[in-house]
Amino acid sequence: GAVVSQHPSWVICKSGTSVKIECRSLDFQATTMFWYRQFPKQSLMLMATSNEGSKATYEQGVEKDKFLINHASLTLSTLTVTSAHPEDSSFYICRAASGGWTDTQYFGPGTRLTVL
Amino acid sequence: AQTVTQSQPEMSVQEAETVTLSCTYDTSESDYYLFWYKQPPSRQMILVIRQEAYKQQNATENRFSVNFQKAAKSFSLKISDSQLGDAAMYFCAYTVEETSGSRLTFGEGTQLTVNP
Numbered sequence: 001g002a003v004v005s006q007h008p009s010w011v012i013c014k015s016g017t018s019v020k021i022e023c024r025s026l027d028f029q030a031t032t033m034f035w036y037r038q039f040p041k042q043s044l045m046l047m048a049t050s051n052e053g054s055k056a057t058y059e060q061g062v063e064k065d066k067f068l069i070n071h072a073s074l075t076l077s078t079l080t081v082t083s084a085h086p087e088d089s090s091f092y093i094c095r096a097a098s099g100g101w102t103d104t105q106y107f108g109p110g111t112r113l114t115v116l
Numbered sequence: 117a118q119t120v121t122q123s124q125p126e127m128s129v130q131e132a133e134t135v136t137l138s139c140t141y142d143t144s145e146s147d148y149y150l151f152w153y154k155q156p157p158s159r160q161m162i163l164v165i166r167q168e169a170y171k172q173q174n175a176t177e178n179r180f181s182v183n184f185q186k187a188a189k190s191f192s193l194k195i196s197d198s199q200l201g202d203a204a205m206y207f208c209a210y211t212v213e214e215t216s217g218s219r220l221t222f223g224e225g226t227q228l229t230v231n232p
Contacts, residue, residue, distance in 0.1 A: 095220075
């Protein structure tokens with residue numbers, strides 16, 4: 001079946017630094033990538049939607065200058081958390097889609113970010 | 117705006133027994149799609165079952181089945197012959213088809229414990 005990978009699976013960084021998370025669709029072309037944030041024992045909250053070659057669309061309340069999303073190819077999207085702070089510590093999950101709901105839609109395994 | 121509500125934060129079941137997880141949603145759309153996702157301790161999101169709103173027949177996948185009541189906007193998940201591996205957080209989700217990747221709206225989740 002289709003596989004979506006994320007790298008790194010976990011990262012610890014110092015406050016004020018930037019962290020890049022990669023999401024790759026390994027055997028299909030993802031025209032759309034979704035980025036979610038999940039706090040412990042809570043649901044997934046959509047942060048932004050990106051279409052290949054276009055600027056990402058951010059959800060209300062998500063700072064686009066802090067969470068930079070790039071979707072430069074049909075198999076790779078990146079989320080960069082700039083000037084990270086402890087409150088940015090969370091679990092970040094990507095979802096790759098190749099079209100409408102009937103098409104391949106798979107989640108990455110997630111990245112645990114801890115900001116000290 | 118579409119909303120998805122899971123009123124049971126936690127549920128428990130004895131191994132080999134049957135358990136039903138509840139989900140209600142609110143939408144003004146007539147054509148949409150509903151899902152149940154499982155998130156085990158690994159935190160990898162796994163699609164359990166999906167239902168097209170235009171189909172009257174309830175979806176089934178092995179030990180998993182749904183009770184879809186469109187008029188009541190209810191979409192419950194029944195797990196039969198529960199196994200220890202079914203222990204996980206379960207999320208109900210909703211989407212309408214969009215041209216470039218369908219956004220999922222998630223419920224709050226239900227933590228299922230399976231007792232041996």
